[in-house]
Amino acid sequence: MAKTTGQNAEAAVEIPVDALTETQARAELDRLSEALARANQAYHAEDAPEISDAEYDALKRRNASIEARFPALKRADSPSDQVGAAPSEGFSKVTHTLRMLSLSNAFDDHDVRDFDRGIRKYLGLSETDPLVYTAEPKIDGLSLSLRYEGGALVQAATRGDGSIGENVTANARTIADIPHRIAGAPGVLEVRGEVYMSHADFEALNARQAEAGQKTFANPRNAAAGSLRQLDATITAARPLKFFAYGWGEVSAPVFDTQNGALAQLGAWGFAINPLTVRCTDPDAMLAHYARIEDQRATLGYDIDGVVYKVDDLNLQRRLGFRSTTPRWAIAHKFPAELAWTRLESIDIQVGRTGALSPVARLQPVTVGGVVVSNATLHNEDYIAGRGADGRPIRDGKDIRVGDWVQVYRAGDVIPKVADVDLSKRPADTMPYVFPTTCPECGSAAIREEGDAVRRCTGGLICPAQAVEKLKHFVSRAAFDIEGIGAKQVEMFYHDDQLAVREPADIFTLEARDRQNLTRLSNRDGWGETSAKNLFQAIDEKREIPFERLLFGLGIRHVGEVAAKDLARHYGSWEALAQALDTARPAALAERAAERAAEAERAAAAKEDRRARIAEARAAALADCAVPPAAQAAWSDLVAADGIGPVLALSLSDAMANPEERGAFDRLLAHLTPIPPETRASDSPVAGKTVVFTGTLEKMTRAEAKARAEALGAKVSGSVSARTDLLVAGPGAGSKAAKAADLGIETIDEDAWLALIDGA
DNA sequence: GTGCCTCGAGTTCC
DNA sequence: CTCGAGGCAC
Structure with a gap:
């Protein structure tokens, strides 16, 4: 059923629904049906709407109101039951203006108390200071972000990977719980919540599906997901989806100041808010609410998988901020797994x-x-x-x-x-x-290395499994992301003796070899001239590649996405990186020798004589290599870089010094032009600066100060050195302030720091 | 040295 | 999504 509540200004000039005669109603339904059909045609098929969303919604609402008053007059082809032509192909992508994050999890009472303790510590609150949380059931559905502009629903997007989701606007419009317009909203308002299906609706749907010989769904969540992701919105419209609002994304004006207040406001705007939401003033109350919800779980009529706790005060939420993928101010307390x-x-x-x-x-x-x-x-x-x-x-x-x-x-x-x-x-x-x-x-x-949990094949690239997995990693989304080559193609290309893609460089010679009739990709199953041409083009597009993606794609152990970024920023180019590592190699070997020596000592202490002697001999052999000062300098520079420790550095050094691996790198680089990482000039006055905090901070805790500074592009260090740009000294600052003065480093107090970053 | 916090690597099913 | 472990702060 379409919503009949809400403002109806556009229909005000027409005869009020209550005053319509049956004849008038019939004529009006005919007229509305035609107008809506035309609008649908224009909107979906020609992508050129004739009327605004608001006008469209008004027509639909009036149609629904009339049908509600004269059910007998409802046309067989009523616009209420359809949503227009299906878009021609898959969903378009939507980039969320604010990432849709996931929550960290708590599995028992202890985790929940830790959550409270951690927040108090971060905010510098004592155990007795008042702190309010909200607790609400965690709906087991799929998250959706609804964007309203000028009060009108303009876009609905799934969560996707958190940054990029799918545009399911046409489908979302068919969900009765989602208002098409809201009155009194700020210019831009993104409402976030969960789409779900009730147990009763799920069972009825499955019964219908079974009767129609269609496939049934395994559970309500799959049914909801499958229904929302229908390319044909008329199918979504026929599915009984529901929606609870629980949060928001971008909001152009500050309209909320607490989580609870925000929910109340969302409710006032016409969204369904879960009734089991409460405010709690301590972990005991949160756990009590959890127990209550768990008791009611079976009778709720829809699936939930836990309880979510959030810090109520939005100012505190802002101060707490985010870890890499989760907010610090919320946690999901999950029910025990089935x-x-x-x-x-x-x-x-x-x-x-x-x-x-x-x-x-x-x-x-x-x-x-x-x-x-x-x-x-x-x-x-x-x-x-x-x-x-x-x-x-x-x-x-x-x-x-x-x-x-x-x-x-x-x-x-x-x-x-x-x-x-x-x-x-x-x-x-x-x-x-x-x-x-x-x-x-x-x-x-x-x-199995000592102290390691995993056992590893020592075959290196000789091992087909390792080679194939490395190639899959190379073409993966976060690395080269070559359109047209996924896991399946890699397998096929690797095992095909003519295509013979055995290392990354082979991907970039495919076309040339194809031209010389050496491979003939288009002869393979599923590959025609066109798909081959498209693939070659997709490959060509990646000959220019951001340096950090290249580094990540090489698949060197311990070099993941983040470390690759750090390394790219530190060295700027492949040549600089390669040269630094070649120079540093003797120091790297000495480092390993030192480790081995320490290991030998431990082994000897444990009376494992034979192994100890072998390790010792090895260490002695390596220690004999003299370490030139230049090597030591290059090595120190590497391990001093942010986020790079000795383990990663050694792994990187080994890879670069290994002739097989290095050969593969060099062959690959011959086909590529790496793009240096952005030397981003952020607006913030502290971007790129190295900052040290010392003494007592009175307006924020250490962790908070660090997180904020880093968010503005600063690097926070614990000790003052020649590389320090700025010292923020509170009362009680000691040796660090003295050292900074010695080195002539700028020193400011906490207030000056806050003034400096204000507005950023 | 201990205890976070993050990152890396491996995983299943639709 | 989880585990193990590296990096780093205390």
């Missing part, structure tokens, strides 16, 4: 890009939390044996064997894991699982 028992049929070993051997459980299919699970991760060797990484027993030390009855759950309601074993049902003939010590893919030795 469990299921099934038989473990076999254990397979997968080999990852770094050579890591990962055991995967093949299970007799079983339904867990509404999804059929047939595979589950077994983490690593120790986990199967019943030991944690620290060597302490887990599952009471019970090991996992093929043939066992095992308990499965979906961690975070997503990743299936084996949690427990039923020893009473263990068949008599089972044997403890023997973890392979050679790589199942290439036969090379698979060894």
Whole structure:
């Protein structure tokens, strides 16, 4: 049913619905039907709306009101039941102006109390200072961001990866809980909430689907997701979707000052707000509310998967800010995961890009939390044996064997894991699982470094599994992101003896080889002239590549997205990086020698004589290499860089010094033009500066000061050095202030600092 | 040395 | 999404 509440100014000049005669009503419904059909045609098919959204909505509302008063007159082809022509292809992308974040999780009372304690610590509040939270059920659906401009709904976007979602505006318009217009809203207002389906609606829908011979849905969440992501909005319109608002994104004017007040305002604007939302003044109250909600869970009529706690005061929320992917001011207290028992049929070993051997459980299919699970991760060797990484027993030390009855759950309601074993049902003939010590893919030795949880194949690029996984990483979204090459194509290209894409450089020679009739991509299944041409073009587009993506794409261990960015910024170019690493190599080897020596000492202490002697000899051999000062300087510069420690530095050095790997890098670089990272000139006066805080800060805590400074592009360090640009000294500053004075470094107090960053 | 906090790497199903 | 572990602050 369409909404009939809300402002109806556009229809004011027409006869009020209450005053219509039946004849007038019939004529009007005909007229509205025609007008709406025309508007739909113009909007969807020709992409050139004839009337504004507001006018369109007014027509629809009037149509719905008339139908509500004269149900018998409702046309068979009523516009209420349809939404117009389907867009020609998939959804367009929407970049969220403010990222849609996920929440960190709490699994027990202890985590919730830690959450409260952490917030108090960050804000510098004592345990007794008042602090208000809101607690509300966490709806198990899918998040949606609704953008209103001038009070009119102009865009609805799914969460996607948090930054980029899909434009599902036409579909969202069909959801009755979502107002098309809101009165008195700021110029720009993004409302965020959860789309879900009630149990009753879900069952009715599945019954209808089954009757019509259509596929049924595994659970309400899948049904809601599938319904919202229909390309044809008329299908979405026929699905009973609902919506709870719980938050917001961009808002052009400051209209809220507490979370609770914001919800009340959203409610006043016509959004459905979950009735089980309360304010709590301490963790005990939060936990009590959690218990209440858990009790009611089965009778709510819709799925929830926990309770969300948020700091109520939005000023405090602002001060708390965000970690990399989650806000500090909110947490999701999850209900215990659903469990299921099934038989473990076999254990397979997968080999990852770094050579890591990962055991995967093949299970007799079983339904867990509404999804059929047939595979589950077994983490690593120790986990199967019943030991944690620290060597302490887990599952009471019970090991996992093929043939066992095992308990499965979906961690975070997503990743299936084996949690427990039923020893009473263990068949008599089972044997403890023997973890392979050679790589199942290439036969090379698979060894486990001391203190490491994983066993790794030592085959390097000889190992086809590692080579393929490395290539998959190379073409992945965060690296080269080559359109037309995904995991499947990589497999095919690698194993095809003519295409022979065995390392990244081979991707960039594909077209040339194709031209010379060496490969003939278009002869392959699923590849025609056009798709081949498109692929070559997509590859060409990536010959110019941001330096940090290149670095990430190389797949060097410990060099992930963030470290790659740090390195790119530190060195600026591949040449500079390569040269620095070549220079630093002797120092890197000395570093390793020192580590080995320390290891030898420890081993000797443990009376493992033979191994100790070997390690010692190795260390001595390496220590003999003299370390030129230039090498030491280059090495120090590397490990002093932000976020780069000795482990990463050594891994990088090894990769660059390894002839096979370096050869592959050099061959690849011959085809590329890396783009230097932006030397971004941020507006902030502290951008790019290195700042040190010392003494007592009175208006903010240390953590807060650091987070804010970093958000403005400053680098915060703990100690004063020649590289420090600015010292912020509170009362009680001691040696750091003296040192800064010595070095002639600018020193200001907290107020001056706040004035400096004010407005940024 | 200990204890966060983040990052990296590996994972399943639709 | 989770675990393990690296990096860094205390």
